[in-house]
Amino acid sequence: MKKYLLSVLFLLFVLVPFRAANKTDLSNELESALKLRNQYSLRKEARIDSLKRLLYPSMDDNERFRLYNAIYEEYYTYRFDSAMLYVDKEEQVAMTLSHPAYRNLSIIHRSVLLSTSGYFSESIQNLEQIDSRTLNDATRIEYYAAYEWAYSMWAEYSNDKVYAPRYYEKEMLYQDSLISVLPTGSSLYNYWKGENLYRHQRYAEAEKYYQKALEGVPVNVRLYAMVTYGLALVYSKLGDWNEYEHYLIKAAISDQVCPLKENLALQELALHIFKNRNGEVSRANRYLNYSMEDAQFYNNRLRMLEIAKKFPSIVLSYQEQNLIKSRRLQWSLICISILSIGLVVSLIYIYRQMHQLHKRRKILADMNRELQHLNKALVNTNHTREEYVSLFMDLCAAYIDKLNKYQDLVKRKVKAKQTDDLLKLVNATKLSDTDAKEFFVNFDTAFLNLYPKFIEEFNALLREGEEIIPKRGEILNTELRIFALIRMGIQDSSRIATLLFYSPQTIYNHRSVVKNKAKMRDSFEKQVEELCAVM
Known part of the structure; x- marks a missing residue:
């Protein structure tokens, strides 16, 4: 007995932490699936588009019906309006071919959609058009499943003591019929057998059939979502809330991956979290928002109504939680504000001291920079002066040399008594071109x-x-030289004419032409005098 007790304790210590870790991993997997929900939808729509591209006007009507049926199968848990559109197309082809089997299938599909959207009596009336004796095995399965779905939804919607029991009785009748035509041992058979046992409150037996149904079924198949949701309901009846949450999360993950917009698992999970996890109201609110998005996308008015009933309590709790957090935040802000005021006073005092020090440093730095700038300017000025003193000396030397040569020439002319040549030379008024x-x-x-x-x-x-640009080979042209002399303070046209070897009238004409090109003619020469203020 002692050994048995130790074994049980050991298993508890090992398995409980493992289960908790597994649940955390599964919750993370659900969060990842929710983040990727748009990508899953795009993948679904790409698959539907690939089917639509197979349609072409001249194709065989039998093949067209099969494609319409395949597109309906993709749409009927994804988008109600689109699914109904392809049911209409199925019916048109069935009428064109006068094909009873195709017509029966289109009626069954329409009935399923009508039940889903809350048109229960219309759904039943549609199904009553079918003679069940003419159905093949595959269509008979869909026929009984459509009846079962219609009465199941009607009973759930009624939720009363008068009509709901009648609809429930009909549901069980068609469920039995459905099970009788399914291949024994198939995944669908095991699922519906589990559903039947669950309805008869035989939960332990139902759990076994659900587990059999789940074997080998991938997560991206609708049956996986149906079975795991069924298992969650079984464990809720057995009082195993850990397993209930575990399989609800699995069902919700499958709903996202498939993706199924006509779903229940996520809103059930939201309610479970809301009721049992006080600190996770925002998560519950987020899950319920996702469920409402899916219901609106599918355009299922029943699901929207159902979620709307659950919303107020979660939203109210969410708002209350936010209010408590807001009040805590306000008190925290008050305390922080008081501390901040003290800190600010201290910082102001420190800042003023630092500011005075910074100002002194800045003044000193500015003075140093100014001194460096002046030193550099002085060096540049001295260098420039040296260059132009050298240039001036070169020019003087050149012109002294020319004067000496000119003087020697005059002496030779006088000695040779060539007074006429000398007179011509003296009368020359212009320098040579060179x-x-x-x-x-x-x-x-x-x-x-x-x-x-x-x-x-x-x-x-x-x-x-109107810009003046020197020609190739020129440094300055005549116009630029005239205004260069004006920049140097020589305003008189006669003086400029003498320096540039032109007549005063020519200089005047050049000045007038350039002034006419100026943006501001009246103040142009004044502006020229102020050019290049910094050397």
Whole structure:
């Protein structure tokens, strides 16, 4: 007895943590499936589109009916309106072919959709058109399943003591008929046998048949969702709430993966979490929102009504939880605010001290930068002065050399008594082209070294398209030289004419032409004087 007790305790210590870990893994798997729900829907729609692309106008009507049937099978737990559209198409083909078997199948499909959307009497009336004696085995299964579904939904919707028992009795009658035509031992047979035993409150036996039905069925098949949901209901009746939640989560995962928009597991799971997990109201609210999204997408008014009844209590609890959190947050904020005020006062004092120190450092840094800038400017200025003193000396030396040569020439002419030639030389008023060119090159080079951005800033004063650009081989042209001299403070046209070897009228004309190109003609020359303020 002692050994038996120790064994039981050992199993409890080992299996309970394992089960808890397994439930956590399963919950994480559900969260992953919910994150991927849009991708699963896109995959489903791609599969439907691939079936639709097989349709073409001239195809055989029998093949067309089979494709319509396949598309209906994809839609009937996914989108109500689209499923009904393809039932209409099935019926049209059946009428065209006068094919009783096709017509019966389309009636059964319409009945299933009518039951799902709450049109129970219309569903039954549709099924009553069928002579069950003419049905083949496969269609007979769908026929009994459609009746069972109609009365099951009607009983659930009625939920009273007068009509619901009658519908329930009819449901059980057609459920028995359905089981009788299913292949014994098949997954569907085991599922419906489990459903039947569950209805008769034989839960332990029902659990065995459900487990058999689940063997070998993949999670992305609707039967998997149906069986796991059935198992969850069985375990709720047996009082095993861990297993109940376990199989509800499995059913909810299958609903997302298939995907099935006509589903129950997620909203049942939301209610279970709401009632049993005080700290997970937001999770329950999120699951119920997903369920409402699915019901709206499928366009199932019954499911929407059902979820709407469950919403208020969860939403109210969710709001109350948020209110409690909000109040806690308010008190926390008050405490933090008081502490913050003290901290702010301290920081202000520290900041002022730091600010004074920063200002002193900044002033010192600015003075150092200014000193460095001035030193650099002084070095540049000295360097520039040295260059132009050197240039000036070169020019003086060149012109002294020319003067000496000119003086020697005069002496030779006087000695040779060539007074006429000497008179012609003295009367010459212009320098030679070579001398003028050399003078301009020296002037242009010196000026642009002093004011390197002169041409760029000068053209900025002119209208667009009127810019003055030196030709290839030129440094400055006549117009630029005139305004270069104005920039240097020489305003008088006569002085400019003398320096550039032109007549005053020519200089005046050039000035007028350029001024007419200026953006601001009246103040143009004043603006030129202010160009290149920084060397």
